[in-house]
Amino acid sequence: MADRLSARDVIALVSAEFTEIAYPRTEFKPDGPLSWQGYDESRVRAAARTGEEESVVCGTAAIGDTSAVLIAFEFGFLGGSLGERTGDRLEAAYSHAREHRLPVVSLVATGGSRMQEGMLALTQLQRVARQSALTREAGLAQIAVLRDPTTGGGWATLGAGADVTLALPGAQVGFAGSRVRPPDADPAAYTAEAQLAAGAVDAVVRPEELRQRLALWLGLLTRPSAEAAPPPPALGTLDLPATGWDAVQRARSAQRPRAAAYLDAYFTRRVTISGDRCGGTDDGMLCGFGLAEDGRPLAYAAQCGTATRPAGYRTAARLIRLAGRLGIPVLTLVDTPGAANDAAAERQGAGAAIADLFAAVATARTPVTTLVIGEGGSGGALALAAPGNTWAAPDSYFSVIAPELAAAILKRPADQVRPTADQLHVRPQDLLGLGLIRGIAEDPKG
Known part of the structure; x- marks a missing residue:
């Protein structure tokens, strides 16, 4: 069964030490940039229900022996959707990672872009893609963990765009969310296991193993070396063939x-x-x-x-x-x-x-x-x-x-x-x- 942990719960699952970073503040006019009636009320209800002010929580964390920037989505806040303020937070997280030379771990659970902000929300994907590319050029590792669900632009940027992509068992993963797929679409194709079989995910990891697995990955991806690997010794026959x-x-x-x-x-x-x-x-x-x-x-x-x-x-x-x-x-x-x-x-x-x-x-x-x-x-x-x-x-x-x-x-x-x-x-x-x-x-x- 895929998890529906809150952002804070999934952070606690992978690290006992987490410090939230400071976020920039985008001020909206009433009901947001499109004056979408009821948007402010939806945000207030989401904040009351989750205790969060946005759909992502970002900060630094110790995972094993490695410090990393951690991005955790709160699906309970408007379906973990990306809006302009979400983009502000994600950009701040990536900038912090480059400034302090830290890898980025994204714990993704999102339904896509926020409709109440229209195209302004969709263009946050370009913003995130640029930040990811700059971080890649800086030689910093990016690991994504796909939670349930990971769909839309969040999958097509933070998820599929990571260097290493892990997923929790049974998580819904796919560009198309469950409400926008063709009626005859096979739901089994939109799972973590199906994405693993299709070569889009590196491993499916159980929640209780996630902290240990992330610690190992981070330890392997954050220690550069200029020395060539020595060739392995022979394990089979040692005498040379006659012909x-x-x-x-x-x-x-x-x-x-x-x-x-x-x-x-x-x-x-x-x-x-x-x-x-x-x-x-x-x-x-x-x-x-x-x-x-x-x-x-x-x-x-x-x-x-x-x-x-x-x-x-x-x-x-x-x-x-x-x-x-x-x-x-x-x-x-x-x-x-x-x-x-x-x-x-x-x-x-x-x-x-x-x-x-x-x-x-x-x-x-x-x-x-x-x-x-x-x-x-x-x-x-x-x-x-x-x-x-x-x-x-x-x-x-x-x-x-x-x-x-x-x-x-x-x-x-x-x-x-x-x-x-x-x-x-x-x-x-x-x-x-x-x-x-x-x-x-x-x-x-x-």
């Missing part, structure tokens, strides 16, 4: 350690981001942030051995750009037979998604370190690899094309696949000799 075909067979082995094993060994704690924000997810690409053994936060994007789908490439690009804005180094793990090449992948923009990831890696603002842990299949793998800082595990290979496909293109018989693998120089030691990788991962025991 190219041996390298291919080892990389394809079901017993070889996969991305999850490498991430679990490398990080003491980690969290995930999910989705490409374009309607897609890919379980074969794990992305998120974690604490390395030396205590440094790092970002990671890891292929899981499957053909990577367009949503996976877009999610990885999103991760790398976010890490760059926040000054966090990136670790990537390459393991894919190649990019998904079915008709659905083409319709989902496979080429554009791969191009976007190539661009994100090429222009990364923070160091990117890559380890090839399995199959390195063509451009679908290369897009995730760091130029000049790629390493390879002993049980991996990297190739311009799979040996079987190369033999087929060259019109060679099936018995020529193995020698073709040798000709392609796909082994880790071959890649090192060609200067394509910096080194081969070593035994974790030294």
